Amino acid sequence: MHATPESPAIVSPGALKTSFSIEPMSPVIGAEIGNIDLTQPLDDDQYAALRAALLKHKLLVFRDQDISAAQQVALAQRFGELEVHPVFPHHPDHPELVMLGGDSKIPGRENIYHSDVSWRALPSMGSMLRCIECPKVGGDTIWVNMAEAFARLPEATRNALEGLIAVHDLLPAFGTRMTPEERESRRAAFPPVMHPVVRTHPETGERVLYVNEAFTTHLANFIEKNEVRFGFDFRLAEMDLLQHLYRQAAVPEYQVRLKWRPNTIAFWDNRSTQHYAIQDYFPARRRMLRATIIGDAPV
Template identity: 65%
Template sequence: MQQAGSTIEARTSDSAPGEIWPFTVTLATPAIGAYVSDIDLRQPLDEPTYLALRRALIRYKVLFFRDQDITPAQHVALGQRFGKLEVHPVIAHHPDHPELVVFDKSDKKRGRENIYHSDVSWREVPSMGSILRCAECPPTGGDTIWVNMALAYENLPAEVKARLEGLIAVHDLMPLFGSMLPPEQRITVRAQNPAVTHPVVRTHPESGEKLLFVNEAFTTHFSNYAEIAGYRFGFDLKLAEMDLLQYLFRQAAAPEYQVRLKWEPHTIAFWDNRATQHYAVQDYYPAVRRMMRATIIGERPV
């Protein structure tokens, strides 16, 4: 499906001259995102289509598919084609498919995903990617924004990049998810999911890009800021650390790095969690918005 004002790449890829892709790609923005058409995700992906989709994902960072009326079982199978799927410890699951989390929002349950984040960055081995399908969309609103975190890092001032060398950040699920749990479950989830550390700047394992890998949902602080920055006074150190972290968080809010999707029923978004952050706009309450997501396990960030 061609979007107004976009550029069609047809069935070729300028990243590999002469390569023919078994689907059509339509750019969403110059910075990030592409619409993929002439593909039926109800069918198992053959090897050439799988490899081409993986290359497209790495290049565009988020892929959008319209009119894909797939079943939950087909959704799981699509995700498993790209790797092992995780089971989320907090968010509700599909009754027949624990690998599918269900975001079921209505006048009885307001959405709360309106914060820039990378899915499950709080895991020791975070996500490679997520596949989200709209089962029931609000008549208006409920868009999702994705951010190119390679561009966010690339455009940082040189002096900021120098300050980030060797910095390690702490990621934790409890500040966001702990409030959703009763006290007894909170203790169990905490024990099973301790806070973890990841480099502030990670290297994409497939593209080699440098990526800014902190997010305001799950990153709590730097684990080695005093070691890197040097110590003067305690208050001076902590304020400087907080200022730097907040500055890095704000990079995701730059429109120049973003793409915004207006959902329609049976639309699917497939994004690279290593290279992006996203934000679900909560402007549709009290309308119904029902989504299902499969999340593919990735690799330890380096």
């Protein structure tokens, strides 16, 4: 059944015990899922239908889900093994949950377009973020369909990107949170990694623009793929290209914007999206818990 904003589809694959509704949030990304109780474990049909919805819409939003930290971990684990983040503070009882958000003295710093942990050799498959506390006004999050961003690049640009390799690094974004000793130890544990500039989604086959301004530092093989006259041509041309690719995430036509409420859960596919947590509410508080599902090596 085709879903429209005016008439959301009901998904009932197989013998689904509790059908849920799917209401698209924008033409290109995002859907609100209704008529589902996430305090209860997902059965096989619900899991399969939600995974299919995630692949189609790339972002799933669930409202009014008053679940515990343990239930959030169990729900996220249904979709794969969870990582433990090496920098963010963790929930005291569940290290798989990172605690996000500043306070009245320290603002949050997630206001940059990024794909979670692209600096890992195995970046995440998806992230599941639950709102614990948020301001009445402000603190929205934007998600971007990066498959759409790639598809709508000019053909000549798409062709020029084939075979290019980007370097992703933990330290530029997180190094300021660390002591010199911590930076040294994190560098040893998490050296820069290389991923294709355009990755192929392992489940849908979509081609996805996979560089982000938070973690992508440079191109490993730009000079091999492009003719240059002088060294400064190479560096400036590489920087110009990267800046152009970064800016694709900021195109409103590829985006959806979510207004948070307590007990809202957002579940997104990190392989095909980027997101930006808007920091317009400081010194009000916004507290979140995030579980991140381990993915595979981009190809």
